[in-house]
Amino acid sequence: MTFKDFNFDAQLFxxxxxxxxxxxxxxxxxxxxxxxxxxxLIACAQTGTGKTASYLLPLLQQISKTDKVFTKALVLAPTRxxxxxxxxQVEGLAYFAxxxxxxxxxxxxxxxxxxxxxxxxDGVDIxxxxxGRLIAHLxxxxxxxxxxxxxxxxxxxxxxxxxxxxxxxxxxxxxxxNRQTLLFSATMPSKIRKLANTILKNPEQIxxxxxxxxxxxxxxxxxTFDHQKIKLITGLLxxxxxxxxxxxxxxxxxxxxxxxxxxxxxxxxxAFHSDLEQEQRETLLRQFKSRQLPVIIGTDVLSRGIDVEGxxxxxxxxxxxxxxxxxxxxxxxxxxxxxxxxxxxVNERDQKKFSFIESLIGREIERIPLPAExxxxxxxxxxxxxxxxxxxxxxxxxxxxxx
Ligand code: AMP
Numbered sequence: 001m002t003f004k005d006f007n008f009d010a011q012l013f014x015x016x017x018x019x020x021x022x023x024x025x026x027x028x029x030x031x032x033x034x035x036x037x038x039x040x041l042i043a044c045a046q047t048g049t050g051k052t053a054s055y056l057l058p059l060l061q062q063i064s065k066t067d068k069v070f071t072k073a074l075v076l077a078p079t080r081x082x083x084x085x086x087x088x089q090v091e092g093l094a095y096f097a098x099x100x101x102x103x104x105x106x107x108x109x110x111x112x113x114x115x116x117x118x119x120x121x122d123g124v125d126i127x128x129x130x131x132g133r134l135i136a137h138l139x140x141x142x143x144x145x146x147x148x149x150x151x152x153x154x155x156x157x158x159x160x161x162x163x164x165x166x167x168x169x170x171x172x173x174x175x176x177x178n179r180q181t182l183l184f185s186a187t188m189p190s191k192i193r194k195l196a197n198t199i200l201k202n203p204e205q206i207x208x209x210x211x212x213x214x215x216x217x218x219x220x221x222x223x224t225f226d227h228q229k230i231k232l233i234t235g236l237l238x239x240x241x242x243x244x245x246x247x248x249x250x251x252x253x254x255x256x257x258x259x260x261x262x263x264x265x266x267x268x269x270x271a272f273h274s275d276l277e278q279e280q281r282e283t284l285l286r287q288f289k290s291r292q293l294p295v296i297i298g299t300d301v302l303s304r305g306i307d308v309e310g311x312x313x314x315x316x317x318x319x320x321x322x323x324x325x326x327x328x329x330x331x332x333x334x335x336x337x338x339x340x341x342x343x344x345x346v347n348e349r350d351q352k353k354f355s356f357i358e359s360l361i362g363r364e365i366e367r368i369p370l371p372a373e374x375x376x377x378x379x380x381x382x383x384x385x386x387x388x389x390x391x392x393x394x395x396x397x398x399x400x401x402x403x
Contacts, residue, residue: 001029006036008061011096016057019092025050027208031182032058038180040203042196046186047155048331049208052089055152055182060090062150063125064097070147071120074175075128076168078158079301080105080278081285086128086154101126106133107278117142131159131167138174145174151199156185157192165195172199187324217330218341219365221354223377226347231374233258233315234265236343237295242313244288247297248329249317255297258317262295272298300325302332314342319350323360343368348378355382 002023003016024032027049034041035058045051059073077083080103087103094101102119104127113136120127120143127134127143137143151172153159159168181200185192196203224232237245249255252273259271270284270293287293296302300320311332320326330342344365346354358364370377 006032006057006061008057009064009097011098012057012060012064012093014096015060015093016053018095019053019089021050021053025054027051027206028054028057030206030208031055034204034206035059035180035182036061040180040200041182041206042188042200042203043182043184043206043208044186044188045184045206045208046327046331051184051208052086052154053093055154055184056086056089056093059126059150059152060094060097060099063099069123071124071127071143071145072148073126073150073152074145074148074171075126075152075154076131076134076159076171077128077154078130078162078164080107080130081281081301082155083128083130084282090126090128099125101128104129104133104137105278106130106136131164131171134171135167138171145171146176148175148179150180150182151175152182152184153195154184156183156195157187157189160191160195165191168195169198186328216340219330219344220341220368221344221346221365222368222370223351223380224345224347224370224374225378228370228374228377229317229345229347230261230265232345232370233317234262234267235371236313236315237262237267237269242341243294244291244311245295245313245315246302246311246329246332247295247315247317248302248320249297249299250319250321252299254317255299259297262297267295268293269295269297272296272302274299274301300329312340314340316342316344319344319346319353319357321353323353323357326357327361346380351378351380351382351384 003013003021008016027043027045031041031043031054035055043051043054063072075086077086083103083105087101090099090101102116102124104116104120117137117140120137138145153168183192183196183200183203222232233247236242247258249258252275255271255273259269262269272281272284276284284293284296288296314330314332316326316329320329326344344354367380
């Protein structure tokens with residue numbers, strides 16, 4: 001199948017070519033015809049599959065046929081980073097079709113709020129918003145959503161995890177009942193099914209090979225005690241084999257601490273977390289994209305939606321709190337059919353969590369012995385009952401650390 005088979009308008013096709021997409025990804029092959037057929041859709045697909053273009057392309061095709069005065073499509077996304085990246089894809093794909101969009105997200109100063117407000121009041125074709133900020137604008141009564149024909153919920157599971165359920169329902173109440181609704185989610189827990197039953201009408205369903213990391217990713221693991229991790233990571237970073245590196249840690253305190261330590265060791269790294277101002281985050285991402293900054297350390301906020309080509313190495317400084325987050329983290333490398341390496345550090349307490357990841361992806365991840373000078377790491381015994389830091393909880397996973 002090729003993009004020609006969708007019979008997109010010439011300007012949209014030009015946009016696809018200018019983005020360098022050669023052929024549709026599996027989710028695009030399946031979702032685009034359904035959306036063009038005006039059906040509601042529930043799609044289980046993770047970031048890295050090309051899911052964003054799978055809904056943007058048919059929406060842009062439909063919107064290009066309508067008049068241009070009102071907002072016709074609303075895309076809701078959990079974080080400002082994801083909202084911005086969706087907006088960038090709209091800009092690229094719709095460049096020749098002349099369709100307008102705006103990303104609306106929280107943070108920033110009053111001027112940004114005012115800019116968002118004015119752009120929406122002037123009438124923009126597509127609004128891409130985080131729920132909280134959109135509610136703030138809706139309450140001010142300036143934006144009108146009564147002509148919205150398409151609603152997309154992107155990373156719906158993450159939006160619910162972040163407590164946006166009531167906001168989503170409030171926003172949806174502003175939309176016409178007669179609309180097309182598309183729900184994308186990396187996972188399908190029952191609360192997502194419940195939401196889907198409430199807001200979708202006879203949806204088609206697509207399931208893109210649940211939670212499998214891209215095949216181009218070389219996955220490796222070190223069994224290591226905490227005191228060995230710093231030497232191990234500095235050795236890897238200084239080996240010079242990796243040009244662009246993302247390091248993940250579950251807690252922002254660990255991110256800050258690790259950043260300080262690595263900088264003391266002479267590594268050119270920066271920390272990315274929720275305490276930074278939006279502008280600081282954007283600057284970091286820009287520097288990272290342009291390769292001025294070779295190493296970024298972040299919490300799982302960074303794993304959602306960061307869209308950078310050519311990340312060569314992902315390091316999980318600890319095991320992520322949720323096995324699905326592992327897929328998200330390592331999905332930042334090997335984007336769209338390239339290759340990359342993902343290395344996970346597993347201490348004795350994280351072994352059980354790590355064993356859940358291996359069952360989720362259905363195979364064993366390659367064990368790499370520690371460099372001899374670091375001594376022996378812990379023996380892998382995930383079944384061993386250890387004193388758990390999450391002892392008081394019933395579920396095997398701790399609640400997500402604050403990002
Ligand atoms: P997503 O899953 O939407 O986050 O997309 C992952 C990455 O793949 C983004 O950088 C997209 O620009 C890129 N992408 C989307 N569709 C294609 C395609 N058909 N061919 C190549 N790259 C694509």
